[in-house]
Amino acid sequence: MTDQKPIAFPGPARLAPEQIGIGLRPPHHADLLAVRPQIGWLEIHAETYMGGGAARWYLEQVRAQWPVAVQGTGLGLGGSELPEPEHLERLARLVDWLDPALVSEHLAWCGIDGRYYNDLLPIPYTAESLEHCCRNVDIVQTRLKRPLLMANPATYLRFRESQIAEAEFLSRLSTETGCGILCDVNNLYVSSVNHVGRESALAVAEAYLDSLPAPAVHEIRIGGHSESEADGRLILVDDHAALVSEPVWRLYASAVQRFPHAATLLEWDNNLPPLSHLVAEAEHAARQRAAALRPSDLPGNGIMPDNITEGGDERAA
Amino acid sequence: MSALLERQREFADALTGSLHAVAEKVIGDAIPAEGRLQVYADRFRAGLLEALANTFPVTRALVGEAFFAQTARAFLIFDPPRSPILSLYGDGFPTFLAALPDLGGHHYLPDIAAFEWALNIAAQAEDAALLEPQDLPDPEDTAQAGLSLHPSVQRLSTPFPVSEIWQVHQPDSPAVDRIKMAGSSERLLVWRRGIEVCWHKLNHGEDRLLAELAGGASLGAAALAASNYADFDFPASFSWMLDGGIFVKADAAL
Numbered sequence: 001m002t003d004q005k006p007i008a009f010p011g012p013a014r015l016a017p018e019q020i021g022i023g024l025r026p027p028h029h030a031d032l033l034a035v036r037p038q039i040g041w042l043e044i045h046a047e048t049y050m051g052g053g054a055a056r057w058y059l060e061q062v063r064a065q066w067p068v069a070v071q072g073t074g075l076g077l078g079g080s081e082l083p084e085p086e087h088l089e090r091l092a093r094l095v096d097w098l099d100p101a102l103v104s105e106h107l108a109w110c111g112i113d114g115r116y117y118n119d120l121l122p123i124p125y126t127a128e129s130l131e132h133c134c135r136n137v138d139i140v141q142t143r144l145k146r147p148l149l150m151a152n153p154a155t156y157l158r159f160r161e162s163q164i165a166e167a168e169f170l171s172r173l174s175t176e177t178g179c180g181i182l183c184d185v186n187n188l189y190v191s192s193v194n195h196v197g198r199e200s201a202l203a204v205a206e207a208y209l210d211s212l213p214a215p216a217v218h219e220i221r222i223g224g225h226s227e228s229e230a231d232g233r234l235i236l237v238d239d240h241a242a243l244v245s246e247p248v249w250r251l252y253a254s255a256v257q258r259f260p261h262a263a264t265l266l267e268w269d270n271n272l273p274p275l276s277h278l279v280a281e282a283e284h285a286a287r288q289r290a291a292a293l294r295p296s297d298l299p300g301n302g303i304m305p306d307n308i309t310e311g312g313d314e315r316a317a
Numbered sequence: 318m319s320a321l322l323e324r325q326r327e328f329a330d331a332l333t334g335s336l337h338a339v340a341e342k343v344i345g346d347a348i349p350a351e352g353r354l355q356v357y358a359d360r361f362r363a364g365l366l367e368a369l370a371n372t373f374p375v376t377r378a379l380v381g382e383a384f385f386a387q388t389a390r391a392f393l394i395f396d397p398p399r400s401p402i403l404s405l406y407g408d409g410f411p412t413f414l415a416a417l418p419d420l421g422g423h424h425y426l427p428d429i430a431a432f433e434w435a436l437n438i439a440a441q442a443e444d445a446a447l448l449e450p451q452d453l454p455d456p457e458d459t460a461q462a463g464l465s466l467h468p469s470v471q472r473l474s475t476p477f478p479v480s481e482i483w484q485v486h487q488p489d490s491p492a493v494d495r496i497k498m499a500g501s502s503e504r505l506l507v508w509r510r511g512i513e514v515c516w517h518k519l520n521h522g523e524d525r526l527l528a529e530l531a532g533g534a535s536l537g538a539a540a541l542a543a544s545n546y547a548d549f550d551f552p553a554s555f556s557w558m559l560d561g562g563i564f565v566k567a568d569a570a571l
Binding site: 047048050051052053054055056057073074075076079080081084087109110111112113114115116117118119121123124126128129132156157158159160161194197228230231233235237 | 319320321322324325326328329332342343344347348349350351352353354355356357360361364365368397398399400401402403404406439440441442443444445468469509511512514
């Protein structure tokens with residue numbers, strides 16, 4: 001790996017890594033302000049807060065009490081088109097107003113020719129797509145006047161023409177643009193199972209974590225997935241509709257050991273439980289994180305963090 | 318054409334129609350390429366169906382879940398979103414409903430959907446600083462002034478009792494035996510005050526007043542046009558509109 005461009009990341013310093021953040025969803029707005037639970041920070045979906053009204057009103061209250069990060073899902077920076085100017089302006093207005101601790105987007109595309117498909121869609125990993133993505137990230141960082149974090153997507157397929165491993169692609173994107181990396185360990189596990197099967201998934205995911213440039217990883221994301229079937233075979237779907245699974249906790253421990261400076265976010269989008277369930281799951285994440293960083297549990301001593309029971313390959317020493 | 322652009326276009330086709338073109342570019346193994354693409358196609362359809370169901374709950378209740386789902390699936394293939402903001406999806410749905418050959422006797426359905434769309438837009442329109450009574454200049458100057466409407470303000474005109482039908486499908490609504498359809502046309506105003514979405518049945522004069530103001534007429538000219546209607550009472554109407562947050566300070570969009 002070549003040397004990284006020196007980049008200023010003023011945001012992450014505002015998020016203490018041991019304090020877990022949770023994704024803020026509108027059904028929790030009122031409860032959050034009434035209960036004021038002990039949570040480290042909140043992350044919003046940018047596209048939910050680009051207008052006025054109730055969403056903006058609640059966000060104004062929330063930002064006064066917690067650090068807030070922004071996750072964009074609508075710029076499609078992995079695509080061949082330039083970031084849509086109006087949408088970039090909407091994001092820039094939100095970011096200028098909110099001054100969030102972090103701003104992230106995804107290594108994916110979401111629309112083409114003026115149509116949008118409400119998903120984070122996969123790209124082939126080629127020299128051409130890397131060039132497009134670097135250009136797009138540059139444009140957004142220049143407009144926002146701050147670095148982005150780029151997240152690894154959950155994928156259900158791979159393109160034959162891909163020539164660059166995803167971790168390598170993110171690493172080169174970071175080197176070329178100065179962007180940071182958001183390591184979504186749930187996405188990583190989902191993609192790994194979907195591409196190599198459950199038996200090899202953890203080993204493949206561990207190798208992926210090994211090949212990310214550790215200093216560039218500023219956020220780790222955890223969330224739930226569900227099991228589905230495609231042509232009668234298991235496929236994992238990244239629906240953020242369940243508790244974090246055991247293998248994802250295991251990958252989380254590995255990620256925390258590699259990226260101890262990174263902030264952690266817990267996400268839940270569908271089948272949304274009461275806020276108190278998310279807070280409890282975030283507390284669980286904080287314990288998992290602390291356990292993973294106990295000296296006796298660092299890789300090489302064969303001791304697993306608590307609550308890790310599912311089989312699979314031992315972590316690489 | 319760039320290979321990436323070509324792949325995106327083929328992929329978009331896979332979501333809205335044929336998986337064929339992009340399937341041969343995708344690695345198939347234990348799970349064939351078509352099965353993998355189908356996961357994305359299913360997510361696309363399920364996600365947009367849910368978005369439409371959230372935006373048009375009364376429309377859905379009126380026609381039933383099965384008919385709504387069938388219609389929404391046809392719509393989302395015909396007219397995928399034009400914005401990455403999911404809550405802005407569905408502006409073409411009322412018109413799509415109106416073009417269907419058979420609405421099962423629900424002739425008013427497109428207008429119900431249009432009303433629900435207006436409520437949806439009002440909920441998320443930009444904030445703006447409201448015009449307060451003390452912001453109004455002297456009466457003579459006020460008559461010459463144009464007034465800016467709140468960004469959430471929308472007007473609908475319908476030959477059906479849309480607000481009454483909508484009302485009886487609200488969770489806390491009292492039971493109603495029947496709604497009189499004949500001669501029940503409505504002119505509806507939808508807007509947001511603070512964080513609350515509001516609607517109001519306008520009389521002919523009020524509807525005309527707001528139409529004139531929206532078109533840039535001065536308050537005096539708008540009131541004059543509205544006074545052609547016998548039901549128009551300018552002081553009463555202007556007073557509730559001012560109190561209700563219909564008007565904003567000039568150049569007040571935040």
